[in-house]
Amino acid sequence: MKFLIVVAALISCGEAAISCNVADANGDLQVTECAGAETTCTSPVKGAGFAGLSEQAYGCGACPADSAATCVECDGTDGEATACNALVAVTSFTCFDYAWSADDSAWAQTSETAGTCVVAGADADIACNKPDTEATAEYVVPNAGCGGCATDAAAGTCTACDKDACNSAATFTLILAPLVALLLSVM
Numbered sequence: 001m002k003f004l005i006v007v008a009a010l011i012s013c014g015e016a017a018i019s020c021n022v023a024d025a026n027g028d029l030q031v032t033e034c035a036g037a038e039t040t041c042t043s044p045v046k047g048a049g050f051a052g053l054s055e056q057a058y059g060c061g062a063c064p065a066d067s068a069a070t071c072v073e074c075d076g077t078d079g080e081a082t083a084c085n086a087l088v089a090v091t092s093f094t095c096f097d098y099a100w101s102a103d104d105s106a107w108a109q110t111s112e113t114a115g116t117c118v119v120a121g122a123d124a125d126i127a128c129n130k131p132d133t134e135a136t137a138e139y140v141v142p143n144a145g146c147g148g149c150a151t152d153a154a155a156g157t158c159t160a161c162d163k164d165a166c167n168s169a170a171t172f173t174l175i176l177a178p179l180v181a182l183l184l185s186v187m
Helices: 002-012 169-186
Strands: 019-023 029-033 040-044 071-075 090-095 098-101 106-109 115-120 128-131 158-161
Touching: 019 040, 090 128
Parallel strands: none
Antiparallel strands: 019 029, 040 071, 090 115, 098 106, 128 158
16 A cells, blocks of 8 residues: 555656746747756857857757757756746847948948847947048958957057947048038138
8 A cells, every 4th residue: 555655656746847938929038838858948149249149049958969159058947937048138239330442542331231239238338349540451340340449459540439320430420520621611
């Protein structure tokens, strides 16, 4: 009789399913009970530099083999209201990229549309950069305009700003145009 009670207790105490965050049709994370014997949850990884999140989905199960750069897994827990694979917080903003124009011997904005920059953290600082007056053809614009100036940038080769899309050529022109007009009126 004791043997049957112990067997019944073991059967009823089988492993409970874990819960993981899974994205719904709108991309919002929902705590979902995993079907099957999964013990881990997966989530994407923030890319290097100013790259966005990897394509890895939030979900149940283990990361694919050789995916350390794109997937992270955590140990799921039974019956928890909060899943271990929490939202990876990032801040997205836009900055313009620049390229040297050999025809004009000057730096030019590469597109009228700013590129997307992504940094880790929900309230991360925004920073953009662009070539300054002393930048020659050999200068390299760091991170396609995302982030601040390189720490080893020579004086006068780079200027940085801290607002979304603040490094546009139009912003630069709006500052220089009145200055040029003032200089011409003095001469």
